[in-house]
Amino acid sequence: MLEAQFVPFVAACATDAISQVHGGIATYRLLTGTHPADADITGDSNFDRHVLASILAAATMDGGPVPEKAGLTGQELALLLEQYFPSVQIKAEEQLLHFKCNENDEFAMVHDLLLGQRSTEGDIGRWLAAMIARRAIEPNHLWEDLGLRNRGELSRLLSRHFAPLAARNINNMRWKRFFYRTLCEDDGLVMCTTPVCTQCNDFNVCFGDESGESRMAERRREVLLRAAGPVVGDWPI
Template identity: 30%
Template structure:
């Protein structure tokens, strides 16, 4: 856990809560790098999330006023909707579920493995978060696909489109591994 995540946990209302720990890691990874916009949350959403979990952790002035813009917001919206449609079992607050789905979907715009895009330590961290919140949905990953590939596949199938990659996938070092048929294009 990085220093920013530890600082957030030190301000936590319930530092042992699994969601609080997950949000400390997700927000902390971006806070330390001054990249809070990469969470995909609006200023109000982020301020409310911080207030729910980390009382007085951030000065409101530290929260960016801009919102990340991307030509791929349709993908983000579709993935967020898909995640929220599935058995959200762990979220204690509906807005937390929405924030988590937004953070995960927005991370799929970045050009690396999902765990790195989320600022986590490895694939197991993503698996743990997804399993905690969307257990029946992620159980469909019977081929043990990488999470970003699986999520992009599920978005395409849910919307009646051909399976393709997430917007950030082409920039990943393992794009040719995940999509060998596309790497030669």
């Protein structure tokens, strides 16, 4: 059985890239016992654990209090760990267990949208609504800031836990953009400047490619390159 302190509670304030990448991968390994690249997500329960571990790993990489970066209170995070990662022994500072997130308007709107479209029972849908809303504030593709390996994992996550909302994205719009467009439409507002997407100058903003390297893979590559020292051309010096 894996027995360890939940290090990110007390060590997530590291600011250098090397500490943060090791913190993210170490967090995922601590929670799941495996490297993110080797995660088995064939079953729904395995997939849920992978998603939760990925989000917590991404939150760790950002530095600062993990509950705030993950969109949860300290008590919610402790309960999540108890339910989904019971083999991890948590040793957290008391003040962080009572941590409460600062909710801005953007977080609240996306959170309420997701909360009202849950398609699974139990705490996980409520937690994920908060976690996704908080990570959506970050500047990268949403799947990247959730720590997932690709956009397909985000689509599966939303289709599983927020099926009514996911089903509305019939044109495969970028998910973050889709959230905000849905919020506008539900309020009777018009976000778009043209009635037909194909005629819009911002088409790629809404529907452009979302492929790329995951955050943890990218950071790991940067750390390995830095460890190899300065390079001239393709060769270390």
